[in-house]
Amino acid sequence: MTTQTPGPFRGLFIAFEGGDGAGKSTQAAELAGALESRGLTVLRTREPGGTPIGEKLRSLVLDHGHGHIDAHTEALIFAASRAAHATQVLRPALERGEVVLTDRYVDSSVAYQGAGRHLGTEAVAGINDWATSGLQPDLTVLLDVDPADGRRRRTTGNAAEDRLESEADEFHARIRAAFLALAAARPQKYLVLAADLPVQELAVQILERVAALLALRQGSSA
Numbered sequence: 001m002t003t004q005t006p007g008p009f010r011g012l013f014i015a016f017e018g019g020d021g022a023g024k025s026t027q028a029a030e031l032a033g034a035l036e037s038r039g040l041t042v043l044r045t046r047e048p049g050g051t052p053i054g055e056k057l058r059s060l061v062l063d064h065g066h067g068h069i070d071a072h073t074e075a076l077i078f079a080a081s082r083a084a085h086a087t088q089v090l091r092p093a094l095e096r097g098e099v100v101l102t103d104r105y106v107d108s109s110v111a112y113q114g115a116g117r118h119l120g121t122e123a124v125a126g127i128n129d130w131a132t133s134g135l136q137p138d139l140t141v142l143l144d145v146d147p148a149d150g151r152r153r154r155t156t157g158n159a160a161e162d163r164l165e166s167e168a169d170e171f172h173a174r175i176r177a178a179f180l181a182l183a184a185a186r187p188q189k190y191l192v193l194a195a196d197l198p199v200q201e202l203a204v205q206i207l208e209r210v211a212a213l214l215a216l217r218q219g220s221s222a
């Protein structure tokens with residue numbers, strides 16, 4: 001695997017990860033609001049998507065009705081979307097010194113395609129390392145959700161499930177285990193929280209960790 005180029009990045013890169021229905025978007029919005037009110041420039045984005053080509057790839061891979069999509073094709077579509085996102089959106093924003101919050105990143109592919117689809121977590125990590133030229137988050141917030149709970153949360157109000165969400169609970173259980181294993185392997189780069197904690201409690205814990213990272217940054221650049 002290539003190692004991450006240190007690069008001239010001054011921004012802070014935070015990824016939100018977790019199973020479907022974990023509440024990632026809510027927490028990303030909470031954090032963005034809190035940071036903006038402290039005067040920071042925040043870029044909120046998501047995967048798959050975040051660029052015009054990425055949004056097209058998103059609908060290809062998530063919408064029902066494109067016929068059978070085999071696991072390798074699926075993994076490469078997510079990686080292609082991510083390559084565009086890293087080059088066109090993430091790196092430029094980090095170079096401008098912004099705080100970048102992404103709803104999903106490489107870990108989603110490692111968990112969903114590597115573990116969920118049985119492609120192998122190392123193989124999927126490898127293609128994504130290539131796709132992003134090794135760009136890794138400074139912190140990943142993992143909202144850990146029980147698969148059955150996640151399904152309840154995301155289908156409340158009868159929202160239709162996309163192609164991946166509608167997979168069986170066993171698929172989602174493999175994904176959950178893979179996310180937890182990624183966090184356990186590099187605990188200093190993760191904040192793991194139970195997704196069923198109250199929204200405000202989660203928001204406070206996330207802000208605390210991010211504020212500490214920002215303080216470290218300011219300390220080291222002083």
Ligand code: TYD
Binds near residue numbers: 021062104105109
């Ligand atoms: P998400 O945007 O979180 O769903 P929604 O906006 O509908 O809540 O993610 C879309 C789905 O794509 C989700 O089931 C996870 C899946 N996914 C992968 O399988 N691999 C990936 O690399 C990414 C980024 C997402």
